[in-house]
Amino acid sequence: MSAAPRRWRTSSFSGGGGNACVELAITRHEAGVRDTKSRQTELIFNRAAFTTFLRAVRLTGR
Numbered sequence: 001m002s003a004a005p006r007r008w009r010t011s012s013f014s015g016g017g018g019n020a021c022v023e024l025a026i027t028r029h030e031a032g033v034r035d036t037k038s039r040q041t042e043l044i045f046n047r048a049a050f051t052t053f054l055r056a057v058r059l060t061g062r
Contacts, residue, residue, distance in 0.1 A: 006032060 006025040023039070025032040031050035034042045045053070 008032075008034070010036060 006027070008023040008025045010023050011021040021036055023034050023036055026047075029047055031045045031047060032042050033045070
């Protein structure tokens, strides 16, 4: 992602301990996703691809 510090957010669907879900960081051009149990591994997507993915998820309900 960009050189700016990432601001990771935990999903509102996480369990009470906050380590049963994913975290998301959005910058102007990219979106990063990581597992709360394995924070050293990050998946980075360009914003257009990530937006397309989210739309597909919302349409299918999955």
